[in-house]
Structure formats: C-alpha cells, structure tokens
Amino acid sequence: MRTLLRGGTVVSAADQFRADVLIEGSRITQLGESLAVTADQVLDVAGCLLLPGLVDSHTHLAMPTMGTVTADDFNTGTAAAAAGGTTTVVDFALQTEGSLLAGLEAWRERAAGQSHIDYGFHLAVTEASPEAISEMQAVVDQGVTSFKVFMAFKGSFMADDEQLLRVLRRTRETGGLVQVHAENGDAIEVNIAEALGRGEIAPQFHAKTRPDSTEQEATARAIHLARWAKRPVFLVHVSSAAAVSEIQTARAAGSPVYGETCVHYLTLTEDELARPGFDGAKYVCSPPLRTLSDQAVLWSALRQQSLQICTTDHCPFNFCGQKELGKDDFSKIPNGLPGIEHRLTLLHEYGVRAGRLTMPELVRITSTAPARMFGLDRKGRLAPGYDADIVVFDPESHMTITARGHHMAVDYTPYEGWECRGAPVTVFSRGEVVFRDGELVSTPGRGQYIRRTPGPFGPGEVDSLRWV
Ligand SMILES: [Zn+2]
Structure with a gap:
C-alpha cells in the first residue's frame, strides 16, 4: 500500500x-x-x-494509586491520545511486590491487546532493594531504558537519597536515564499534618503544603546526587521558576541535567484550586499548579531548551467517586489531571498562536526531543x-474542549469550554x-510494544554536558 x-x-x-x-x-x-x-x-x-506523530513520554494508564485506579486504561487512553495527534506513549510501570520485572510484566499484560498506538514503558523504582537494583539490567534488556524515582509521597512511592543514588549509580553499568519526581516528601508530610491539624481540609491546601521551595530543594538535591553518580538526570513535571533556576544553573556549569514540563503548568494556575465547593479537586496534582509568573518562565525555558520536553502527565480521575475520596481531607484527593488528548491543540493555541513558541519548537518539545531522549529510534x-x-x-x-466531546474515559476536563x-x-x-x-477509526490492540534503546544515555561515567 x-x-x-x-x-x-x-x-x-x-x-x-x-x-x-x-x-x-x-x-x-x-x-x-x-x-x-x-x-x-x-x-x-x-x-x-x-x-511527526506526537510522543507523550509521561502517562499513567490503568495505574493503581491512592486506593483507586486511573480512569483511562490502555484502550480509552490511547484512543484519546490518537484523537489528539499523539501516536506513541511511554507509560510508567510501577515496581510490583518488590520486583521491577514483575512490575513490567504486569504493565505489559495491562497493555496487551488494548493499545491503539505504539507504546513503551519506564520503570518506577519505589523500593531500591539490592534485588531491584540487580534487576535493572534485565529491565533494560527488555527495552525499558529509563527509570523513575519519587522523592515525594512518603509511605508509598517515596525513595530516600540512598536509594536514588544507588539507582543512578547502577545506570553506569546498565545505561539509561533516571527520571526524578522532585519534591521534598518529608517536609510536605509535616506541612500536611499541620494543615489538617488546623482544620484546613479544602483542595487549595494541597498547593499550600507543597510550596515551590519544596520542589526547588529536591531538584537541587537530585542534581547533586546525579553529579556524585556521574550520570545524567531528568526532572519530570517541572512546575516552578524556582526549580527551573536550579536546572539552568546546573546546565550552565556543564552538567547533563534535563527536564520536562506539562501542559497544565503552562496553562492553569493555583487559583483553580480555590474554586467554589469541592471543584478545586479537579485541579489537584503534584507538584501543584503555580502562578502566572511561573508559567512565563516555563514557556521561556522550553524555548531556550533548559527544559527539553512538554508532556501531559496524564493521570485521570473522575470527579464523581474518585476525586471525591478527598472531600473531607485534601491529602486523600487522588493526584493528577487528564490531558492526553489536547496537548497539541492547547500548545498550538497558547504557545504558537500566542507567540510563545514557533511551530518547529512545538514539534521539537512534543515529538523529536522525547523520541530522541527516550530511545524511540524510528x-x-x-x-x-x-x-x-x-x-x-x-x-x-476551531475546537471547543468539553468533557462531553472528548474521548477520555473521565467525567471532566480542566479545560471545559476553552476555545x-x-x-x-x-x-x-x-x-x-x-x-x-x-x-x-482504529482498533484496540493494533498498537505495538516498542523496545527502546538507551538513546544518547549509554553506560559509563558522564562528566560533561551532552546536548540532546
Ligand atoms: Zn506522573
């Protein structure tokens, strides 16, 4: 044909x-x-x-977390992705019952026969035991060439500095890129307990307990740990000017530090969390939405390539029955926003048409850079x-974004009515x-699993900046 x-x-x-x-x-x-x-x-x-078809290198499909499961599975999530011009997703598999390989197997089963588009996985290391560290090579051999470590979510996903350093150091042998969720989970835990103790239970306190300095400190710490490991590091969902400044300082000094931001940090602010009633819960994600001045810095960081990629961090929960789990306690609101379907349209409207990005820059941050950095060679x-x-x-x-018209299996969109x-x-x-x-006009299951290469991040020690 x-x-x-x-x-x-x-x-x-x-x-x-x-x-x-x-x-x-x-x-x-x-x-x-x-x-x-x-x-x-x-x-x-x-x-x-x-x-070129967009690559979304940050999605959470059919992911169990906080006592529930994300609303889109690999069928509905990738259908929505395709409708929005995304033709490859790289989803986060979670270490399962202590094992990285068991986690990968579980996620491959979830995706099998379901996906409309091609897909790969990152592996989130939630407990860096010696066994898990030793499995990293087998994970890379299966085409999963990036790992993720959480510095937040104490008591569930969070790893301490020792664990993060061990994962980073292991990639000297295995190759691959370590991605970090950078927020100071210990400090946030104290903030949450104090807020709840004062009776501050509403969604807006989610953002107040996670100020940008908690992101900045963890970003700086992750960069130090990567430097000691002599390995590159990638900061996921960078949300604040403060975190960007740490990345820029490291890059100016020649460190191989990379990062992404997400569409919602470019287009929404923390003011959404103060909506009347419980509506603010629709906008609860971590790190939280920030301010207009943070947005301006994120747009320019993408232009200047201090941040290389813009993803969605698609992590959808229905307002009814899921976000509502936190009705009496903001810390129980499942964290995440839906967005897999509208990245291209939103970046075109608020980036290109608003004069903040050129069309080639849009292609670079949504397709070419993620494909290159995450070893999607074709x-x-x-x-x-x-x-x-x-x-x-x-x-x-013309397009009007509405929950009624979208393909995602979630009962709201943060962009309802946006033209x-x-x-x-x-x-x-x-x-x-x-x-x-x-x-x-697709069928579930036509999408193929992609074995990724380490891309530019092969094994060995890295001292100097390698531009991607
Ligand atoms: Zn995420």
Missing part, C-alpha cells in the same frame, strides 16, 4: 517547508517537493501542516526510514489511519 500526502507543509524540529510525503507500508519512503510517484491513494493535504521525525506516524494538522480549524484553533484532521500510525475527521 502506497499513500501519497500531496501539497502539505512538513514541520520538523528545525524548520518547515513544502513537501509531499510518500508512505509505503508502515514507513515513510520519500519526502520532497512535487514527488513524481504513483500511489494507491493520494490525499490532498494543501493548507495543512504535516507533523519516531519523532518525518524522514525516509522513519515510521509513518503523521499528523495532518489544520491550524485554522482553541488548530486540530488534527487525519492521524496515521505506522501508515494506518487511526483518526479521521473527528472519528476514531
């Missing part, structure tokens, strides 16, 4: 240019102006932008030999159309 996309504008991480794209089977085979080739079908995509670019994961994007189409310009018209995954004209 040969499909020719005729008359579009290809956007890469560096520039944009008029080009036709030829898809043969699952790959892109030719790209150039006015290609003189025959094809089984020719699609006129004049007026549209052609983007994703993230429109070029011969790469997978034909392609978004045909109409920058002029945006720009949406996917057609989405290809490995040469197959998975979304067209507002309709999902």
Whole structure:
C-alpha cells in the first residue's frame, strides 16, 4: 500500500517547508517537493501542516494509586491520545511486590491487546532493594531504558537519597536515564499534618503544603546526587521558576541535567484550586499548579531548551467517586489531571498562536526531543526510514474542549469550554489511519510494544554536558 500526502507543509524540529510525503507500508519512503510517484491513494493535504506523530513520554494508564485506579486504561487512553495527534506513549510501570520485572510484566499484560498506538514503558523504582537494583539490567534488556524515582509521597512511592543514588549509580553499568519526581516528601508530610491539624481540609491546601521551595530543594538535591553518580538526570513535571533556576544553573556549569514540563503548568494556575465547593479537586496534582509568573518562565525555558520536553502527565480521575475520596481531607484527593488528548491543540493555541513558541519548537518539545531522549529510534521525525506516524494538522480549524466531546474515559476536563484553533484532521500510525475527521477509526490492540534503546544515555561515567 502506497499513500501519497500531496501539497502539505512538513514541520520538523528545525524548520518547515513544502513537501509531499510518500508512505509505503508502515514507513515513510520519500519526502520532497512535487514527488513524481504513483500511489494507491493520494490525499490532498494543501493548507495543512504535516507533523511527526506526537510522543507523550509521561502517562499513567490503568495505574493503581491512592486506593483507586486511573480512569483511562490502555484502550480509552490511547484512543484519546490518537484523537489528539499523539501516536506513541511511554507509560510508567510501577515496581510490583518488590520486583521491577514483575512490575513490567504486569504493565505489559495491562497493555496487551488494548493499545491503539505504539507504546513503551519506564520503570518506577519505589523500593531500591539490592534485588531491584540487580534487576535493572534485565529491565533494560527488555527495552525499558529509563527509570523513575519519587522523592515525594512518603509511605508509598517515596525513595530516600540512598536509594536514588544507588539507582543512578547502577545506570553506569546498565545505561539509561533516571527520571526524578522532585519534591521534598518529608517536609510536605509535616506541612500536611499541620494543615489538617488546623482544620484546613479544602483542595487549595494541597498547593499550600507543597510550596515551590519544596520542589526547588529536591531538584537541587537530585542534581547533586546525579553529579556524585556521574550520570545524567531528568526532572519530570517541572512546575516552578524556582526549580527551573536550579536546572539552568546546573546546565550552565556543564552538567547533563534535563527536564520536562506539562501542559497544565503552562496553562492553569493555583487559583483553580480555590474554586467554589469541592471543584478545586479537579485541579489537584503534584507538584501543584503555580502562578502566572511561573508559567512565563516555563514557556521561556522550553524555548531556550533548559527544559527539553512538554508532556501531559496524564493521570485521570473522575470527579464523581474518585476525586471525591478527598472531600473531607485534601491529602486523600487522588493526584493528577487528564490531558492526553489536547496537548497539541492547547500548545498550538497558547504557545504558537500566542507567540510563545514557533511551530518547529512545538514539534521539537512534543515529538523529536522525547523520541530522541527516550530511545524511540524510528519516531519523532518525518524522514525516509522513519515510521509513518503523521499528523495532518489544520491550524485554522476551531475546537471547543468539553468533557462531553472528548474521548477520555473521565467525567471532566480542566479545560471545559476553552476555545482553541488548530486540530488534527487525519492521524496515521505506522501508515494506518487511526483518526479521521473527528472519528476514531482504529482498533484496540493494533498498537505495538516498542523496545527502546538507551538513546544518547549509554553506560559509563558522564562528566560533561551532552546536548540532546
Ligand atoms: Zn506522573
């Protein structure tokens, strides 16, 4: 099957240019102006932008946590991703019953036969026992080349400094990248106990007990530990100007420190948590939403590549029955926001159309950089030999985000009623159309597990900055 996309504008991480794209089977085979080739079908995509399918390297599908399970599974979550132009997810598997390999097995079972798009995993190390550390090589051998350590959530996911350092050091042998959730879990635990003791139970106190200094301190500590381990480190969901400044200082000194932010930190503020009634619970996530001035710093950090990636940290919980678990105690509100479906549209509206990002920068932070950093060697670019994961994007189409209209299996959206310009018209995954004209045309289970390579983060000691 040969499909020719005729008359579009290809956007890469560096520039944009008029080009036709030829898809043969699952790959892109030719790209150039006015290609003189025959094809089984020719699609006129004049007026549209052609983007490499987006990579969302931070999702939590079917994840058990805080006494419940995230609302989207691999079927509904990846359907929503595809509808929004995301063609690859890298989801977080959790260490299970002490074992990394058992965790990976559990997540592979969850995804099997369910996913609409290609997927890989990171492995979250929640207890860095000698057994778990020794399993890291087998995990990398299965194509899981990144690990995550939580410096927060005491009593459940949190690891101490010794554990984080041991995981970092082990990657000298195994290769791969360690990702860190940087908040000071001990201090936050004290803050929460004191707040509840004062009767402060409402959602807004979630943010007040996790001030930006708790993120800043943990970010600086994670960077020190990585430096002592002589390994690169990646800060997930950076939310504050204070944390960005630690990353910038480290990078200026030549340290291989990387990071991401998420769409909600760029578009929402902590004021949402003070909504009337219990509505603020819809906006509870960790780290919490911050301020407008933090947003400005995050946008510029993405532009300047102090932060390399923008993900969703899609971690959806229904308002009814799930967020409500914390009705009488903010610390019991499941942490996380839905967002897997609307990253492209929101970044187009509030980034590109607002003059904060160029279209190539959008492609870089949502597709090319995550593919490169997380070892997805055939994703993230429109070029011969790469997978034909392609978004045909109409920058002029109007879209109103509503919970009623979205594909996610969650009963609200933080962006209810927001009007945006720009949406996917057609989405290809490995040469197959998975979304067209507002309709999902895919089947669960067509997505494939991707064995990732260590990408730029092979084994060994790293002293100097290696730009990705
Ligand atoms: Zn997360």
